[in-house]
Amino acid sequence: DQQVKQNSPSLSVQEGRISILNCDYTNSMFDYFLWYKKYPAEGPTFLISISSIKDKNEDGRFTVFLNKSAKHLSLHIVPSQPGDSAVYFCAATLTGNQFYFGTGTSLTVIP
């Protein structure tokens, strides 16, 4: 039962353009959402998060948007840089005790 889904396994974007990664979830009770970034042969590293009481959170080039009615969140990276090429996982949690991860989207930023 996959409660968090990332339906695009891969995405290619030109350097300098915007990257938009999408994530859908099924459990309307989730109250916190996170994005992790993962390079090959490394573990995921935390990138940005958002509480369910907000609809937007921004940190430098990274912005996460939350649409609770659609049970959808997205990560915007602008401008995209070659070093952003990685796999991005979204995760959701209820109370913070257990985290549910999506299957990841592999982003390639083309120089």
Add this chain to the structure above:
Amino acid sequence: DTAVSQTPKYLVTQMGNDKSIKCEQNLGHDTMYWYKQDSKKFLKIMFSYNNKELIINETVPNRFSPKSPDKAHLNLHINSLELGDSAVYFCASSQEPNRASLPQHFGDGTRLSIL
């Protein structure tokens, strides 16, 4: 100074063997986790310990037994390995449980391959 370290990084072994994966964190965190990432890249929690006590135990075969000798270590022992156990296993830690705003810190994973 690696925050969450796992050993070994790669583990290739025969079906039926028993193996252990070790995890240590030097962040002073109270909570540690084991995740399994299968061939479909689905990252799923297996166990969570808070201060050496088991707090999450998902539906995992009892061939998998976590052990936490202290709050900085959470080891995973697997008995009678099966082909389906082939996966990447990630250890993670967080400052405390039940705080969604405190992100988890992951190790680099242990790639387990069963022959």
